[in-house]
Every structure is written in structure tokens, then in C-alpha cells.
Amino acid sequence: MKIKKIGLVIVLCLAINNMSFSQSTSKEKPSSDFWSNVQFGGGLGLGFGSGYTDITIAPSAIYNFNQHFALGTGLQYSFLKQKGLYTSNLYGVSLIGLLNPIEEIQLSVEVEEMNVNNKYQYIGSNYKESFWNTGLFLGAGYRMDNITVGARYNVLFDRDKNVYGDAFMPFVRVYF
Template identity: 60%
Template sequence: MRNYKHLRVSPTYFIVISLFYSTCLFAQQNNKQANSQNDFWEKVQFGGGIGLGFGSGYTDISLAPSAIYNFNQYVALGLGAQYKYLKQKDFYASHLYGASIIGLLNPIQEIQISAELEQLRVNVNLDGTRSNSQNFWNTALFIGAGYRSGYATVGARYNILSDRNSIYGSAFMPFVRVYF
């Protein structure tokens, strides 16, 4: 049996070794945290729409930014904001603003199915009188499908909550959706 009494290990040696290993462990932990944050932003896509329409005494300007988070290649969920200004000369001016939640399902790469809940505040000022101005909330629930290629999806959606008082001219609407 060997005698190890002549080997003495100084406390400094233990401190240096402990610091070395703890630094390695913290570095690995910080790397995992940084990677998880990077993984989150790699799955986020930004997009939306911009619209401009001008005619004889008519103006239509809209801005609708949105962002989605891709849980995997099949499912994404996102939020959007919307602002729209409409004006018909000598008749009315309207401001619409609000938010939406969108869910996307891609059963195959080329097909996209969507459900979008939209809540808009509508402010309509009729020209010539303030007493006929209207302020109300409009809720829409769109179910849609489209063909997807690259960053863009072209399709149609249907507002299942549509009635004769809806702010939209029709319950059925085409769309172009782009996310980068």
C-alpha cells in the first residue's frame, strides 16, 4: 500500500481548479441562454400590408404591420395592428384602427389555412354635421386559404361574422400575405 502523506495539495490549487470549472460551466449556461434567445428570433417573421387608393374625390390609405412566430413548419401564431383612413369628398371621413390575432396552418408547404380575429374601432365623421358622426367597434373572424410560394401567400378569406352592418362590402375577400 502506498503512502500518500508526502503529497500535500495547497488550498490555492483547489481554488484555481474550482474557478476554472465554474467558469466553464457558466460559459456553457450563458451559451445556452444566448442560443435560446437566437432560436426565438429565428422563428419570428415580420410582414403586413400597405395600401393606397386614390380616385375622383376618394382617398384610401392603410397600414397593417404584423409578426408571426413559427412553432414549427406547420403552425404559426401572430399579432397585427391596423390603421386605415378613408375619405369621400363632401360625404365622409373615416379612421379605422385596431388589432388582430392570426393563426396559420400549413398542412403542406404550398397550402396555407388561416384564422384571424380582428377588432377595429371605427370613427366616421359625416361632412356637414357632427351629430351624424359614428363611433363603434367592429369584430371580424376570417377563415381563409391560400397558395404559398416563398414569402408570399395569395388566397381568399371569408368573414364568418359578417352581417349587413359590417364595415366590409363583402364577407368574401381576396388577400396577399407576405412575411419575411
């Protein structure tokens, strides 16, 4: 079932890409310089509290096919620790498609594959779990130059998988 959904996302991204090229009315000569159409960005998250640590590093890059459509990939590593309770290491990759129907609005589809390694420390026992988690995020945001602020929703959210606390997540996306 998940493979069908991922395949559907890829087909949708390709269809959106094809539509955005066919609707281009610009008379400008397309740029042949690959790197002039690439933007780099990502996220950095730090959270500290009483016995709690949360560190996330998530670099990414996108290729702008035109002013309306971009496709990219990213990596992610997260370390979470609650002293005396649990430690978690998450490694992942993602594929993202961005559609800007107008300059200020950005729609996104993102497929994320995460390897989750949790270690729980309870009084008198230790428990480890390791699994893969797939996320399919649909998002929308308000775009100001190279910064987008919005929210995304994981349509494959599973409360029993200890990855995210909720299917709905706000985001700030920055590309340079």
C-alpha cells in the same frame, strides 16, 4: 355569443398547435433562439381617385412554431375619405393562426377587433358614429416561399356595420 366564438378559435389554434408538435418526426434539435423563428410582414394599401382617398397600414409579426404552424399578431390603421360625403378612421388589432398542411397550402384563422370612427357630411347636416367591430376570418391560400395569395371569409360579417363591403375578401400575405 361573440366571446364563445373567439374562445372557440383560441381553443382550435391551441389544438392545432399541439397536433403539429405531436406529429413532428424531425430529429433536429429545436432552436432556442426566439427571434430566428419570428417573421415580420404586413400590408400597405393606397387608393386614390377623384375626391377619394384610401390609405391602410397594417404591420404584423408571426412566430413559427414549426414548418406547419405559426401564430401572430398585427396592427391596422385605415383612413378613408370621399370628399363631401364621409371620412373614416379605423384602428385595430388582430390575432392570426396559420396552418400549412403541405408546403404550398396555407389555412388561416384570424380574429380582428376594429374601432371605427365615421363622420358623414351631408348637405345641411353632419353625423358621427363610433363603434367596435369584431371579425372572424377563415382563409385559404396558395403559398410560394414567404408569399401567400388567397381569400378569406368573415363569418361574423354584419352588413349594417360600415366596415367592409362584403364578407369575402382576397388577400396577399407576405412575411420576411
